[in-house]
Amino acid sequence: MSAQDSAASALAKSTASADAVADIGEQTRLAARRRERLMSIGSPLGLLLAWELAAQTGFIDVRFFPAPSTIIVALWRMLMSGELIEHILISLQRISLGFLLGGIPAILIGIAMGISRPVHALIDPLITATFPIPKSAILPFILLIFGLGELSKVVMVAIGVFFPIAINTTAGVLQIPPIYRDVGRSFNASHWDTFRTIALPGALPFIMTGIKLGAGLALILIAVAEMVGAKSGIGYMIWSAWETFAVARMYVGLFVIALIGFGVSFLLREIERWVIPWKTDN
Amino acid sequence: MEDRQLITLPEKTAQRGPKISIRHLIKRFQSLVAIDDVSIDIEEGTFFAIVGPSGCGKTTLLRILGGLETRTSGEVSIGEPTPGRPQHSMIFQGDSIFPWMTVWDNAAYGLRMRKAPKTEVETSVSHWLDRTGLTRYSGLYPHQLSGGMRQRVSIARAFANDPEVLLMDEPFSALDEQNRTILQQELLRIWEVDKKTVVFITHSVDEAVTLADRIMVMTASPGRSKTIIDVTLDRPRNVLELRNDPRYGRIVYDIWGHLRDEVERARD
Numbered sequence: 001m002s003a004q005d006s007a008a009s010a011l012a013k014s015t016a017s018a019d020a021v022a023d024i025g026e027q028t029r030l031a032a033r034r035r036e037r038l039m040s041i042g043s044p045l046g047l048l049l050a051w052e053l054a055a056q057t058g059f060i061d062v063r064f065f066p067a068p069s070t071i072i073v074a075l076w077r078m079l080m081s082g083e084l085i086e087h088i089l090i091s092l093q094r095i096s097l098g099f100l101l102g103g104i105p106a107i108l109i110g111i112a113m114g115i116s117r118p119v120h121a122l123i124d125p126l127i128t129a130t131f132p133i134p135k136s137a138i139l140p141f142i143l144l145i146f147g148l149g150e151l152s153k154v155v156m157v158a159i160g161v162f163f164p165i166a167i168n169t170t171a172g173v174l175q176i177p178p179i180y181r182d183v184g185r186s187f188n189a190s191h192w193d194t195f196r197t198i199a200l201p202g203a204l205p206f207i208m209t210g211i212k213l214g215a216g217l218a219l220i221l222i223a224v225a226e227m228v229g230a231k232s233g234i235g236y237m238i239w240s241a242w243e244t245f246a247v248a249r250m251y252v253g254l255f256v257i258a259l260i261g262f263g264v265s266f267l268l269r270e271i272e273r274w275v276i277p278w279k280t281d282n
Numbered sequence: 283m284e285d286r287q288l289i290t291l292p293e294k295t296a297q298r299g300p301k302i303s304i305r306h307l308i309k310r311f312q313s314l315v316a317i318d319d320v321s322i323d324i325e326e327g328t329f330f331a332i333v334g335p336s337g338c339g340k341t342t343l344l345r346i347l348g349g350l351e352t353r354t355s356g357e358v359s360i361g362e363p364t365p366g367r368p369q370h371s372m373i374f375q376g377d378s379i380f381p382w383m384t385v386w387d388n389a390a391y392g393l394r395m396r397k398a399p400k401t402e403v404e405t406s407v408s409h410w411l412d413r414t415g416l417t418r419y420s421g422l423y424p425h426q427l428s429g430g431m432r433q434r435v436s437i438a439r440a441f442a443n444d445p446e447v448l449l450m451d452e453p454f455s456a457l458d459e460q461n462r463t464i465l466q467q468e469l470l471r472i473w474e475v476d477k478k479t480v481v482f483i484t485h486s487v488d489e490a491v492t493l494a495d496r497i498m499v500m501t502a503s504p505g506r507s508k509t510i511i512d513v514t515l516d517r518p519r520n521v522l523e524l525r526n527d528p529r530y531g532r533i534v535y536d537i538w539g540h541l542r543d544e545v546e547r548a549r550d
Contacts, residue, residue: 179378182350186372187395187443197391201382278382278423 066248074248075255084237088256091226091233094150095218095264098157103214106165107207111199113166114173127166135160135217136224143229153225153233160221161214165207172206173199205279208272215264223257234260299361301326301479302347302447307356309342316342318504319356324496326361327477331494333484333537335545339505340483341375341451347481348372348449363446368396370447371440376456379424379435386411386420388435392443410442413472430461434468441472450482454489466492467521474518487537491530492521499540502547509540 048068054060055067062070078084113120139156146152180202184194226235238253300323309317316339324330332340345351346358348370363369371392379388389411393403411417414434424432433453440448454462470493473480484490490497491513499508513533515524524530 179374179376180380183372183374183378183380183391184395185350186348187392188368189395193395197383198380201380204382276382278425 063247066251070248071251071255075252078249078252084252084256087232087234087237088260091222091235092260094153094226094233095157095222097154098218098222099161099214101154102158102160102162103165103211106162106210106214107169110166110169110207110210111173111195111203113170114176114203115195115199120170124170127163131163131167135221139225139228142225148229152229153222156221156225157218160217161211164213164217165210168206168210168213169203172203172210175206176202204276208268208276212265212268215268216261219257219261219264300324301328301361302330302481303357303359304343304347305357307343307346307358308354309339309346309351310354315504317346318506320500320505320507322498322507322510324479324481326479329473329477329480329482329493329495331482331484331490331497332500333487333490333497333541334500334505335502335541335547336485338500338502338544340500343505344372344449344451344481344483347447360447368392368443368445370449371443371445373436373440373448373450373453375452377424377429377432379432379439381424384421384423385416385427385435388424389416389420389438389442391439392445396443406442406444407438410438413441414438414468428461430457430465433457433465437465437469437472445478447479447481450480452483452485455485462489463521469493470519470521487534487541491515491533491537492519492524497537499537499544502544508544511537511540 051060051065052068055062055065055070075084109123113123135156138159142152142155142159146155176198180198181194184198189197222233223235223238226233227239230236234253234257238250238257241247241249241253302322302324304320304322307317307320308315320343322330332343334340342351346353347360350372360369380391383391386407390403390407393406398406408417411420414437416431416434416438419427419431424435427435433456436453440450454465457465466489482490482493494513497511497513499511500506501508511533515527515529515533
């Protein structure tokens with residue numbers, strides 16, 4: 001097969017797969033996939049149903065495990081009163097601001113460390129020394145410095161996302177094959193052009209991994225920070241529900257925070273597909 | 283880019299020395315002598331090939347010409363480029379096009395790095411993608427192309443930059459034999475139109491004889507110039523027909539005579 005042919009076949013792949021749908025083997029495979037999808041929707045539904053039944057029949061203690069129907073009613077009430085939306089929005093705002101505050105310097109510093117050996121020698125020990133400190137353990141310190149206002153929550157998230165993004169960005173720059181830098185030098189690329197056309201795009205898959213790790217940490221930290229030092233947000237909502245023994249509200253909080261986590265990872269997958277088009281065929 | 287107009291005015295054909303001049307070039311890596319006192323003159327418009335056993339310093343020589351490596355001592359000069367044009371462009375061994383850029387953006391890279399006007403980028407890139415048979419693939423990413431196609435992009439990128447001198451470092455060594463033959467023919471076809479000065483590194487004697495006007499044979503470590511051979515085969519050349527030409531066989535045989543001892547020495 002000539003080079004031209006194989007590239008042409010890459011082009012033709014998308015049309016070929018459309019034709020193959022008519023294929024018998026393909027159809028049974030599609031049916032199997034549909035069955036699998038039904039099963040993966042069915043298992044959580046089944047669990048909810050069993051839970052509901054167990055609660056209704058008094059098999060489990062509804063003070064600790066209120067029936068799903070009770071939780072849904074609580075969720076509906078909180079939604080209607082506007083209270084839930086308010087908590088969600090304030091938490092999302094803290095997470096977003098924290099992401100910007102921590103993520104942008106993390107990418108810049110990470111790339112600088114990957115490009116320049118002196119910068120690496122200067123900053124790497126600081127990161128290595130501070131990275132192992134559990135971020136939740138510095139919450140009192142952050143509250144002391146930044147007070148009980150918005151800033152302390154934003155800073156918590158920022159610190160949390162900074163480390164995985166900075167570390168992954170540096171690793172991402174360092175794994176760029178040296179030939180690409182030779183190409184840049186050979187075509188007289190300026191420092192700015194090297195950053196823009198080689199270091200940043202070359203490290204982008206690693207940066208995205210760092211951002212995904214950071215997102216997980218951000219959710220943990222925002223919940224913890226709001227439980228201790230806030231009067232609003234999902235974390236605060238869960239904590240105050242525990243304090244007033246409003247167990248259904250607590251479950252609503254857990255459900256919502258899980259939903260946020262799901263939404264964030266979906267969003268990041270879409271962003272990844274958009275900013276790294278050379279990694280995926282579409 | 284207003285000063286472009288001014289730049290094209292002076293005729294820069296006055297200078298008549300060799301295009302590339304290397305005098306007593308020495309390159310040492312700590313105690314290892316990679317290149318030992320090499321002197322070459324390469325006339326403008328010459329396709330100059332350098333063959334030698336692996337580790338003879340031929341790639342190092344090219345990287346010094348390309349400004350990617352420093353020299354220990356000696357002189358290296360490439361004739362002043364026509365103002366507005368770059369002095370040299372390099373075609374690398376193996377995959378060197380950026381995976382994160384489309385074929386088009388890869389081919390435009392050199393022009394964009396030297397801030398060429400948009401219209402020049404447009405015309406030059408589309409011209410060279412056309413000459414390398416890549417027009418249909420201009421929106422694809424490298425991972426969607428075969429190895430041969432990717433190396434074509436690398437060739438288009440270097441030619442589109444319109445340099446005075448092309449530096450090629452074993453550009454076809456990673457390809458299978460059929461693709462190599464096809465690309466050699468394409469390179470000849472492209473090159474024979476405007477005959478830029480080329481320095482071409484290869485370990486393949488056949489490839490050197492097929493493509494070059496002059497061939498320098500290098501000795502095994504330390505790299506010295508063993509001999510320089512003129513290839514007097516007619517142009518335009520056809521890669522397949524050449525194999526049937528008795529003169530081709532004689533030149534290949536001749537070069538192997540010079541190379542044989544060096545290859546043996548390199549193995550010790």
